[in-house]
Amino acid sequence: MIFEIRLHGIGGQGVAASADLLAFAAVQGGMWAHSFPFFGTEIRGGNVTAFTRISPDPIRDRSFIYSPHLIVIFSTHLLSEDTWKGAREESVILVNTSRSIEELPTPPKGRLIVLDADRIADELPGCRMGNSVLLGAMLTFIPAMQLGSLESAFLEKFSSETAQGNITGAREGYQRLKAIEKVV
Amino acid sequence: MAIEFISGCKAAAEAARLANVDVVAAYPITPQTSIVEYLAKDVSNGRLKAEMVLAESEHSAMSACVGASMVGARAFTATASQGLALMHEVLFYAAGLRLPIVSVIVNRSLASPVSIFADFKDSLAQRDTGWLQFYVESCQEILDSVLIAYRVIEDSRVLLPAFVCMEGFVLSHLSEPVDVPDVQTVSKFLPACDPKYPTLDLKDPKIFNVMAFPDTYEEFERDKQISMLNAFEALQEAYQDFEKIFGRKYQDVETYRVEDADIVLATMGAAAGTAMMVVDQLRSLGERVGLVKVRTFRPFPRRQLREILSHARVVGVLDRDLSIGSTGILFQELQSSLYNQPQRPLMQNFIAGLGGRDIHQGTIGAIFQSLKDTLQKGFVEKNLNWPDENREVLSIWGLPVDHDD
Numbered sequence: 001m002i003f004e005i006r007l008h009g010i011g012g013q014g015v016a017a018s019a020d021l022l023a024f025a026a027v028q029g030g031m032w033a034h035s036f037p038f039f040g041t042e043i044r045g046g047n048v049t050a051f052t053r054i055s056p057d058p059i060r061d062r063s064f065i066y067s068p069h070l071i072v073i074f075s076t077h078l079l080s081e082d083t084w085k086g087a088r089e090e091s092v093i094l095v096n097t098s099r100s101i102e103e104l105p106t107p108p109k110g111r112l113i114v115l116d117a118d119r120i121a122d123e124l125p126g127c128r129m130g131n132s133v134l135l136g137a138m139l140t141f142i143p144a145m146q147l148g149s150l151e152s153a154f155l156e157k158f159s160s161e162t163a164q165g166n167i168t169g170a171r172e173g174y175q176r177l178k179a180i181e182k183v184v
Numbered sequence: 185m186a187i188e189f190i191s192g193c194k195a196a197a198e199a200a201r202l203a204n205v206d207v208v209a210a211y212p213i214t215p216q217t218s219i220v221e222y223l224a225k226d227v228s229n230g231r232l233k234a235e236m237v238l239a240e241s242e243h244s245a246m247s248a249c250v251g252a253s254m255v256g257a258r259a260f261t262a263t264a265s266q267g268l269a270l271m272h273e274v275l276f277y278a279a280g281l282r283l284p285i286v287s288v289i290v291n292r293s294l295a296s297p298v299s300i301f302a303d304f305k306d307s308l309a310q311r312d313t314g315w316l317q318f319y320v321e322s323c324q325e326i327l328d329s330v331l332i333a334y335r336v337i338e339d340s341r342v343l344l345p346a347f348v349c350m351e352g353f354v355l356s357h358l359s360e361p362v363d364v365p366d367v368q369t370v371s372k373f374l375p376a377c378d379p380k381y382p383t384l385d386l387k388d389p390k391i392f393n394v395m396a397f398p399d400t401y402e403e404f405e406r407d408k409q410i411s412m413l414n415a416f417e418a419l420q421e422a423y424q425d426f427e428k429i430f431g432r433k434y435q436d437v438e439t440y441r442v443e444d445a446d447i448v449l450a451t452m453g454a455a456a457g458t459a460m461m462v463v464d465q466l467r468s469l470g471e472r473v474g475l476v477k478v479r480t481f482r483p484f485p486r487r488q489l490r491e492i493l494s495h496a497r498v499v500g501v502l503d504r505d506l507s508i509g510s511t512g513i514l515f516q517e518l519q520s521s522l523y524n525q526p527q528r529p530l531m532q533n534f535i536a537g538l539g540g541r542d543i544h545q546g547t548i549g550a551i552f553q554s555l556k557d558t559l560q561k562g563f564v565e566k567n568l569n570w571p572d573e574n575r576e577v578l579s580i581w582g583l584p585v586d587h588d589d
Binding site for chain 2: 016020023024027032033034035036037038040041059060061062063064066
């Protein structure tokens with residue numbers, strides 16, 4: 001089974017980087033994965049979509065992801081029919097927002113989950129961005145993904161100080177979602 | 185060897201480093217830029233001992249590669265789209281001077297209108313320049329193809345330049361696991377550059393780029409044609425050695441479940457991977473379908489394709505390109521290759537994925553459905569088809585939906 005994830009955000013939030021890190025973490029964990037972004041001209045603040053596929057076997061599909069298992073939306077204002085498109089009944093739509101579910105529009109399909117990742121990141125020492133918190137949170141929905149794989153991905157890609165900040169964020173995101181979800 | 189998680193651009197840069205190129209001359213252009221950025225970093229930190237020439241245009245970058253190759257250096261460049269178009273004039277010089285330069289092409293559409301996204305128009309527009317052309321499907325294949333390209337074009341039977349082409353963003357910005365070999369293993373497959381052609385040498389002066397009069401020019405062209413065709417033999421040898429050393433198998437034409445297939449789809453590049461998944465789905469429903477991936481486009485593997493397609497009843501060609509006023513370019517080549525066959529299949533052309541439009545399983549499923557209809561009817565109703573057309577745009581612009589070649 002290929003697990004498919006689609007990320008929506010704006011240039012500068014680390015959307016493409018998150019998709020890459022997630023796929024890299026899966027590979028660190030012994031799986032096959034690929035990731036790729038889609039954007040217009042490379043400008044800060046422009047819309048960015050990024051894709052990650054994770055599978056036990058090599059993946060040959062080179063197309064975009066139209067019916068993701070997991071949709072992650074990095075900014076409240078991006079939650080719309082443009083981003084929840086293709087969600088199935090069992091899909092999860094994770095939104096980085098300070099608002100509650102009641103204050104947000106309701107996607108016709110998929111389960112909406114909110115996490116104030118930017119604020120959580122602000123309050124954590126050394127954690128500079130909400131995307132690491134979101135990455136930790138994403139793991140709770142992806143079969144056979146361990147937090148340790150993501151941590152080793154951070155350590156592999158960043159200096160130890162930067163990696164540590166990201167690990168702190170990822171652990172927090174993971175624990176928060178685990179507490180809500182009690183899954184895996 | 186180590187499995188690394190890297191992008192298509194990084195795979196191309198790693199290949200150039202492993203090929204131990206002497207000169208990298210380039211000019212930045214999306215979506216190719218990061219290849220040269222990686223190489224610039226490798227040169228500056230000593231990981232690659234090469235001369236880095238940051239040219240003021242692609243015309244100059246290719247000219248620098250020509251000069252470097254003429255002194256016997258292994259030269260590398262990478263470009264895309266408008267950049268490749270600007271190189272056009274110099275491409276003929278590189279081929280005519282018989283210089284084994286490799287250029288990675290990160291395929292991107294041409295303006296106008298401006299698009300930074302993938303189709304094959306840029307490299308296919310250079311098909312008559314005398315460069316070998318390879319089209320790849322994965323990041324691993326990018327790395328491997330650059331090594332294979334150098335090995336083949338430096339062979340004294342060939343001595344022509346080569347493109348290794350990957351679709352912009354689809355592969356250039358896609359990261360996946362790639363087996364990156366070590367330098368020692370690569371050197372077994374691709375020895376250090378040892379030019380087997382006359383080079384610029386102050387102690388042994390020669391004349392290059394001579395004037396050819398009508399009594400010889402045609403034979404110069406024929407010589408290039410023969411060398412280009414010789415590449416098939418050199419490629420087969422390279423594929424065999426490559427498999428022995430690295431364990432990965434390549435062919436000029438790769439086939440997928442074609443043996444008993446009535447319907448075969450032919451294409452190039454990344455869409456082949458997506459199409460294989462559709463083939464599997466249709467096979468599980470009992471449909472006799474298969475796929476052909478044309479990896480080597482120059483020289484065009486006419487004989488191999490004739491053999492592979494000898495039993496097919498309907499052949500579809502998915503072109504991520506269009507020769508405006510005619511048909512898709514792969515279609516032209518493939519159709520003409522099969523024309524003199526006593527039994528030839530019905531053929532249909534499908535244009536899709538232009539300007540980066542995503543080629544997904546739905547598009548490929550629609551193509552197979554159309555080919556199945558043709559098989560049932562026994563004749564081709566429409567030669568030229570647009571399986572992923574945006575009817576809303578056509579209707580706003582008042583363009584006819586129903587038209588053929």
